Amino acid sequence: MSKDIRSNDKKGMDAKDSRFGILKMYSLLSVIIIVAIVLVFNVFVDKILGDKLVFDFSSTGQNSISKISQEYIDSLPDDTHIRIIGLMERPVNINDTAMEYVVPLLDDYQNKSNGKITVEYLDPAKYPAIINQLDPEGVYDLQSGMFLVTANGKIQTIAQGDCFAFDQNYLQNYGAYVPVANTVESAFTNAIVNLSRGYSHKAYFVTGLQEPSHQQFSNVLSALGIESADLVASDDFTVPDDCELLIINGINVDISTQMSSAIQEYLNNGGKIFVAVNYNNQIPESFDNLNEALHVMNLNIEDYVIQENDPAYMLDQYGFQSNMAIFSDFSDLTSTNVVRSHYTRPVRQFDLPYSYIITTPVIMTSSSATAVKINENLEMTQYDNASLYTAGMYSTFDGTSNPPEAYVFGTTDLSSDEYIGSYGTNDANVMLLRGIIKKLLPTENAVVVPTKPLSNFSVDNQKVTATSVNVMTAVLMVIVPIALIAVGVIVFAKRKNL
Template structure:
């Protein structure tokens, strides 16, 4: 055997060994969990599963199957990757891909639809269908005006976690939202989050509807422009005396609302006649745009990200009665700082004012709960869409679900897919440095080096 042939044989054997090692490594990596194989390097962490989902999956005691029903070649890889992470986090969850092109009979047998995710609980047979278009959302106006499909949001965790919670939970709760007083309608974000937690929202006019329905488990009054009628005040009072729960988003009004305030007074709270302001913790030096202080230890603020903040605009102010009614306890969970003040037509009164509180009354047959917020801006779609890192909706959903012992807040907002640009709105001296000084110095230094080298 020649020396050249011997070298070639060694090279061939080494090549076979390297190829075999690569194939074996790929097989091993392919068996690893999705969370190990793929790292979340996205700007808004769209693949990262939050604590709410982890706690839900860890507590599962029923088997759930997630069917991805679509042509596999047409499914977005981001959806596939995210779904597989749920199976990695719980032994009670398995994922199956159903090829709607090759196996239409299986799609029909599951009673599923194409381009959907079907979440099914094996124990009780409950199912929930998620449209692919509800996970990756697009700006329809952009397509209409410019003919381009622009991605805006990724709602994988919100949709999947809500579906898993729904199919494994037999609890159904009814919320009634009042109308007839110029109330602000619930926005899309708020309605979606209530639905994600398995809560059914209905509207009710207390006068024309004949009162509060028997199946009402939470009565919500959202920023009424006018006061309750005397009959309505009696209805609400009787409802709470029977152990009912009321969530009031008061909102500021220049009109007197004595009946509404009487309901609050019975639970140890007083709605001040003026606007809340805060000179120490506000947005862009506007004291009516308040970053409220969240009180630790409250169940409403539990689990809220302390690295983020809430922002409320033009809020009503509350104070606690010096002497509380019998069997009533009041727990503020959102306040101004000590730089707070009450602004009225007659002037300003400094102090720390309540912006959100819970009052609980102990009854012979249980408890009644009144939760108040000072402003509907807390759940405003425009505000929460503009500032996506606010904790406003988390506080609201915690306040809603605190009324139910068997309901937890599994409402997870979608994550933005918009490209975020860093901009300097007021450059001042720094703008001159970066735009003029640094480029001039760089060009001058380069010119000097060039001249020096040319002489050499």
């Protein structure tokens, strides 16, 4: 009997409905197929369209490379291989750190370069051999935390300091770096340009004369394909043979007589010089030896400070900060016809009668400016009657095959880190500086990437007072959550007794 039941049951089981098998197959297959389709579809979208369907709507454009970089990268031959290496772990949680301006942008370089540029993050702590491998001779002083661009065995390092313009005022007064502009793309694109094309010119900065840093000026030069190096003031000072432009920028101590004669020799051999000093009332230095050298070009820097009296030019109530008009020969170099300047010394044509020396004003005051000497007690002594002062002059020789050229400014507001750092490289002053350098050392297709603003999330301090923050704290963090919980409790209690 029991046997019978079992065989009977078996019969029932054997007749298992085939529809379930079909349903099961359908179900499993559909899952597999859909997962496969989604995977393939995603890989497809990633590979084919991933790069193309990216849109940068950020207000600062900080995360994508500009047209200028793009065009340069496109112009590189297909077999170019440039590596951008970050000597660190790939930064995560980059929000509100400096890396938020770097990491996404580098990804964009890689994405838009068609394989010409690769971005890698190699932490020396994890790959100790990497530094030795990249720089076997140890000439570049590679350190963890640095970025470097390398191609054809050459390396250009980029530290975080190169990627930002900092508020120099704040730095001097409080000793803290407050970034005010983003030059990340400029730094990397320049490195790429210079590595792939090589520098076309070389400039030297005279250093060791209590001058402030010249990092931003170097970056400007670098963007123009000009390599820069330091030339330390010393007793056996000579201008190197490969020097195409000598820069004396913001020195606060006069050069020595020995240096003066070296520079005179340099100029007489057709050298080019860029001089910018300002009137610093803490160290009211007179540049006798420098003027001695500039005498070759028939130029002289005065020991006064210009005080502007025309309200249309004045930028502060005393007239020590003012706009300077750009002389018509140079006005096409920049977007506006004035530049800003403060604590400016007059620069004037000196006493040489030779007609082959041609001097041209570059920037100048209104016709109602005066020159003033300020003593240590901040007492002003007026030296001259109201007239037009030049604060920047250009001088060259006419009729010679290899003429010397000199740009001399009584202001550092074109070339100082303080100024460039505060206003960025898109400012009229910096554009004028760039125009001048280009005139001095012409480069084909200089790649100049504009500075980008930093994203600024600051709020109106008038509205965000301590009181309003307290009110918001109370409302957003205390009242609203407690009210929600109270509503929840009430609803729950009410429903519970329904």
